[in-house]
Amino acid sequence: MALPKVGSIGEYIREQRQQAKISLRQLAAAAGVSNPYLSQIERGLRKPSAEILNQIAKGLHISAQALYVQAGLIEDKEPPSDVEAAIRADTHITGRQRQVLIDIYESFRKENRAEEGQTSQNAHPQRDPESDDVTLPEDLLAALEPFAANPGNSTVTQETKEG
């Protein structure tokens, strides 16, 4: 049992980290682990403990459960909580807000799919960190224009109060 399916979780962590556009060292610092250890984890050379796994999840701002599932530590659990369904079912927002949220979400999904196919074989990570950040369709952005208000409230690209 020297090589279980640890590889998958390492790859998953690396994917998430690269998608978040942060360096290995940055994530290591955010997660409170050493850089070399994180490197080995990502390459499947080490099997991180549950504690480390949780810290990495926090550093990546993703659900620890998602990591555990990837690691095969939690079995399939419940239906993969469809974001779209949840948004549609939410009664606390207006129809227009709902539509905007769903559009943004779908836009993200679409963009990620495109990037995945692009970068899968791309050995040259020479890309504008600004340009390919996240992209939204033009008319969607236009729909967001009138939203400006309530300054000084959100912490969008920074850490949230995510405990």
Added chain:
Amino acid sequence: MALPKVGSIGEYIREQRQQAKISLRQLAAAAGVSNPYLSQIERGLRKPSAEILNQIAKGLHISAQALYVQAGLIEDKEPPSDVEAAIRADTHITGRQRQVLIDIYESFRKENRAEEGQTSQNAHPQRDPESDDVTLPEDLLAALEPFAANPGNSTVTQETKEG
């Protein structure tokens, strides 16, 4: 960190085992770990890895998630909302995208609450689709600025097709 909160999970395992009326050795065999090691885990002398934890959960026929919660690896916090939980659990989007979505959603919620308080207690989330003056925090809008791209893609048309 000689004595973390491992004690709680050990006690929890022991409680569950005794409730199931099985001996330490039986559970150890069912979980695929050695008896002495399980003994030490139950007394909080060892901090089991995620893999071991999962095997013990299986041996106990309980949810691995319950064990992780007890171990403090997954915070028991109930999902703030289905939408937020779904967004956080989604593995198809990046951390930053997640952040943006959640921030937008929370912004919507906050705005709606504010308006609710302003007007009378309007229990109907469906307000005028026309006068839908949604507002977003300033920095949140700023975070959305670099998104413009891929024109002609979205369906965020002005006509809210109000489900």
Added chain:
DNA sequence: GCTCAGCGTTTGCAATTGCAAGCACTTTGG
């Protein structure tokens, strides 16, 4: 050219996990 800073990786090494073997105790029973 050279230096400084950043990236991911490799290399020993202390600390810890996890186990095989054995310990002390209790109950059953020939």
Added chain:
DNA sequence: CCAAAGTGCTTGCAATTGCAAACGCTGAGC
């Protein structure tokens, strides 16, 4: 009485985790 079989616990010891200190590489700036 004493072997046999059950309980949980203690003891070394191999294997692994996790880290500090390096390494080689690339790009920015002097």
